[in-house]
Amino acid sequence: MPDSRAVGVFDSGVGGLTVLHECLVTMPNEDFVYLGDHARLPYGPRTRDEVRRFAHEIGVYLERQGVKMVVVACNTATSVALPDLQEQLAVPVVSVIVPEAHAAVQVTRNRSIGLLATELTVASGRYEQLVRTLDAGARLTAVACPKLVPLIEAGDTFSDEVTEAVREYADPLKAAGCDTVILGCTHYPLLRPVFQRAFGRDVTLVFSADETAREVAVTLARKGFENDASREGAYRFLTTGEPDAFRELGERFLQLPLANVEHVEVRELEAVA
Amino acid sequence: MPDSRAVGVFDSGVGGLTVLHECLVTMPNEDFVYLGDHARLPYGPRTRDEVRRFAHEIGVYLERQGVKMVVVACNTATSVALPDLQEQLAVPVVSVIVPEAHAAVQVTRNRSIGLLATELTVASGRYEQLVRTLDAGARLTAVACPKLVPLIEAGDTFSDEVTEAVREYADPLKAAGCDTVILGCTHYPLLRPVFQRAFGRDVTLVFSADETAREVAVTLARKGFENDASREGAYRFLTTGEPDAFRELGERFLQLPLANVEHVEVRELEAVA
Numbered sequence: 001m002p003d004s005r006a007v008g009v010f011d012s013g014v015g016g017l018t019v020l021h022e023c024l025v026t027m028p029n030e031d032f033v034y035l036g037d038h039a040r041l042p043y044g045p046r047t048r049d050e051v052r053r054f055a056h057e058i059g060v061y062l063e064r065q066g067v068k069m070v071v072v073a074c075n076t077a078t079s080v081a082l083p084d085l086q087e088q089l090a091v092p093v094v095s096v097i098v099p100e101a102h103a104a105v106q107v108t109r110n111r112s113i114g115l116l117a118t119e120l121t122v123a124s125g126r127y128e129q130l131v132r133t134l135d136a137g138a139r140l141t142a143v144a145c146p147k148l149v150p151l152i153e154a155g156d157t158f159s160d161e162v163t164e165a166v167r168e169y170a171d172p173l174k175a176a177g178c179d180t181v182i183l184g185c186t187h188y189p190l191l192r193p194v195f196q197r198a199f200g201r202d203v204t205l206v207f208s209a210d211e212t213a214r215e216v217a218v219t220l221a222r223k224g225f226e227n228d229a230s231r232e233g234a235y236r237f238l239t240t241g242e243p244d245a246f247r248e249l250g251e252r253f254l255q256l257p258l259a260n261v262e263h264v265e266v267r268e269l270e271a272v273a
Numbered sequence: 274m275p276d277s278r279a280v281g282v283f284d285s286g287v288g289g290l291t292v293l294h295e296c297l298v299t300m301p302n303e304d305f306v307y308l309g310d311h312a313r314l315p316y317g318p319r320t321r322d323e324v325r326r327f328a329h330e331i332g333v334y335l336e337r338q339g340v341k342m343v344v345v346a347c348n349t350a351t352s353v354a355l356p357d358l359q360e361q362l363a364v365p366v367v368s369v370i371v372p373e374a375h376a377a378v379q380v381t382r383n384r385s386i387g388l389l390a391t392e393l394t395v396a397s398g399r400y401e402q403l404v405r406t407l408d409a410g411a412r413l414t415a416v417a418c419p420k421l422v423p424l425i426e427a428g429d430t431f432s433d434e435v436t437e438a439v440r441e442y443a444d445p446l447k448a449a450g451c452d453t454v455i456l457g458c459t460h461y462p463l464l465r466p467v468f469q470r471a472f473g474r475d476v477t478l479v480f481s482a483d484e485t486a487r488e489v490a491v492t493l494a495r496k497g498f499e500n501d502a503s504r505e506g507a508y509r510f511l512t513t514g515e516p517d518a519f520r521e522l523g524e525r526f527l528q529l530p531l532a533n534v535e536h537v538e539v540r541e542l543e544a545v546a
Contacts, residue, residue, distance in 0.1 A: 083409035092384065098407060102375075106495040111365065133406060134371060136356035222379040 002228035006031035007216065008062035009071040012041040012054075014246065015149075015186035016073025017253035019096065020235070022213035023071070024256060030220070030233045033065060035266070036250075038241025042149075043076045044120050055081035059089050061266040067091060068225050071216055075117060075184050075208065079124035094219060099211035100182050101130035105138060107204050108180040114173030115142040116195075117184030118149065127184060141176040145169045145185070152187045153249065163194060170198040182206045190252065237261040275501035279304035280489065281335035282344040285314040285327075287519065288422075288459035289346025290526035292369065293508070295486035296344070297529060300493070303506045306338060308539070309523075311514025315422075316349045317393050328354035332362050334539040340364060341498050344489055348390060348457050348481065352397035367492060372484035373455050374403035378411060380477050381453040387446030388415040389468075390457035391422065400457060414449040418442045418458070425460045426522065436467055443471040455479045463526065510534040 007027075009020050013036050020034050035058055037043075043051050055077045062070050072078045072085065072095040079097060086093045104113045115127050122144040131140045147165040156162055173181055181199060186208050188195065195205055220226050227233065239246045243261035250258045280300075282293050286309050293307050308331055310316075316324050328350045335343055345351045345358065345368040352370060359366045377386045388400050395417040404413045420438040429435055446454055454472060459481050461468065468478055493499050500506065512519045516534035523531045 083405075086408050086410035089410065092408065093410070103495070106492045109496050109498075130406070132356075133403070135359050135365065137359035137362065137366070219379045222376070223382050225382075 003068055003225045004031070004227055005066055005068035005225075006033045007069050007071060007220075008033050008035065008065065008067035009073050010035040010037065010058045010062065010077075011074040011186060012037045012043040012077065014153075014250045014253045017250055018186050018189040018207075018209040019071065019073035019212050021253070021255050022209040023216055024233070024235060026213040026217050027220070028233055029229050029231050030227050032233065032235040033062065033067065033238065034235065035062060035238040035264070036241070036246055037266070038239045038246055040240065043074065044118060048080045051077055052081045052084050055085050056088055057266045057268055059085050059093070060268075061264070063089055063091055069094060069216065069220065071212065072096065073186055073208075073212065075121045075186065079121050079126040092219065092223070094212065094216050096186065096208040096212045097126050097184070098130060099215040100184060100206050100208055101127055102134060103206045103211045104180050104182050105131060105134040107206060108138065110177065110179045111135065111138040112176060112178045112180075113138055113140050114176065114178035114181040115140055115184050116145050116169055116173070116181060116188070117142070119144040119146055121184055127182060139176075141173055141178055143169050143172050148191070149185065149187050152190050155252070157190050157194070162191065163198075166191060166194050166198050170195070174199065178203065180204045180206060184208065187253075238264045240264060240266055276341055276498045277304070277500055278339055278341035278498075279306045280342050280344060280493075281306050281308065281338065281340035282346050283308040283310065283331045283335065283350075284347040284459060285310050285316040285350065287426075287523050287526045290523055291459050291462040291480075291482040292344065292346035292485050294526070294528050295482040296489055297506070297508060299486040299490050301506055302502050302504050303493070303500050305506065305508040306335065306340065306511065307508065308335060308511040308537070309514070309519055310539070311512045311519055313513065316347065317391060321353045324350055325354045325357050328358050329361055330539045330541055332358050332366070333541075334537070336362055336364055342367060342489065342493065344485065345369065346459055346481075346485065348394045348459065352394050352399040365492065365496070367485065367489050369459065369481040369485045370399050370457070371403060372488040373457060373479050373481055374400055375407060376479045376484045377453050377455050378404060378407040380479060381411065383450065383452045384408065384411040385449060385451045385453075386411055386413050387449065387451035387454040388413055388457050389418050389442055389446070389454060389461070390415070392417040392419055394457055400455060412449075414446055414451055416442050416445050421464070422458065422460050425463050428525070430463050430467070435464065436471075439464060439467050439471050443468070447472065451476065453477045453479060457481065460526075511537045513537060513539055
């Protein structure tokens with residue numbers, strides 16, 4: 001029996017749309033509902049407790065919408081809120097960090113892995129912990145990239161400023177001899193060619209979006225949660241902020257038509273008060 | 274360029290041959306060398322330091338044979354020696370526990386997972402730790418099965434004694450409502466039908482052998498370590514004990530011809546003295 005429930009995906013903003021893009025391409029028969037928490041972004045400057053509460057509210061909201069799985073398409077929310085969210089929800093929760101760490105360990109030949117991510121994600125140490133759980137002999141060199149998300153969100157993916165920032169962040173990983181680099185932020189696929197040129201063809205880049213979509217697909221299949229393979233799936237968008245602003249910025253990240261965007265409130269009553 | 278190096282696989286005895294079986298079926302183009310540490314089995318009653326030293330000696334021995342990867346096809350050695358071995362060897366080390374824990378989390382619908390394994394493996398807590406790293410909301414119910422390995426090694430897979438022991442170990446997992454059961458010992462595939470009958474068709478059984486072979490295949494592919502796809506691979510056997518005894522017991526576990534078995538010494542000189 002096909003499972004007709006949608007898959008819920010969330011992020012603080014538009015970055016997670018790169019994960020949704022890969023999901024839509026990998027699982028064209030599944031329905032997806034994407035929620036962007038635009039009213040409260042960015043999560044970066046928030047406290048851990050705040051991010052955990054936001055993730056909880058969104059998770060509960062999506063669960064009430066009847067989703068069969070929640071995908072945390074946000075490295076910051078994953079690095080601080082994943083275990084709590086998994087304990088709180090009845091549906092399975094898949095996130096961006098575990099699949100990437102696993103892929104990096106599978107890919108590397110010299111066991112020297114690099115990580116480019118936001119400051120909070122690097123500071124959380126989650127990637128390091130997971131890489132060492134999977135291969136205690138692998139070395140992870142992590143570099144925080146504070147300049148990239150603001151540039152990408154401003155629509156800048158080709159300027160000298162972007163190229164120089166990428167080169168600056170890539171240099172320590174090249175010096176460390178990394179043959180595999182985790183791009184641990186959902187915004188970074190928009191700079192894929194700039195990263196690949198900075199690192200050269202001998203370095204394998206591992207993206208959140210690709211690895212997470214693969215994990216979602218395998219997990220749905222193994223649970224018997226797949227929808228009918230012959231149908232065409234639908235997808236829709238929810239935002240806690242302004243639908244128009246979301247639509248405008250979102251299509252660059254989704255690389256597919258982003259039609260209906262609906263405003264929703266996810267906050268719980270006591271939190272609103 | 275195809276990578277013609279063999280894959281090294283080891284276990285204390287014959288149990289790991291069920292892992293080798295799945296590897297030979299999954300990767301018929303790869304060469305394998307299997308080492309059974311019969312002179313020092315079983316690892317169960319050994320101290321952690323002893324098992325770590327044995328794993329180190331075998332790993333170094335296989336690395337000197339020029340293998341491209343070491344597979345720890347032994348739950349006991351994995352649960353106590355894996356991180357050390359990964360730090361000590363230059364080649365990547367894949368083991369039985371991580372792929373199984375990952376598979377169980379992917380498979381379960383109700384997030385209630387059972388584990389049947391030896392006393393030492395259950396006591397190590399490795400499965401619990403990994404399952405919770407992958408899904409903090411999953412529950413693991415673990416049952417140690419001390420009667421099974423001796424019965425299986427004695428050639429008994431159909432007696433009332435076996436059926437009753439399996440039923441006894443399965444009961445607590447059925448009572449806990451587990452919909453997925455990890456068979457966390459390389460000997461257990463020989464009782465696959467007995468386990469499946471005890472649990473019924475609604476419970477999914479996850480075997481070390483299948484999941485580890487899958488992880489080895491994906492890892493070789495992603496590293497670009499695969500041998501020529503069109504060739505037929507060879508496999509050979511080494512034992513620290515008696516070749517004849519190994520050959521006699523081994524074919525039941527390998528389910529393929531087990532021709533040449535060679536006696537080798539893996540102990541380092543200071544350890545022999």
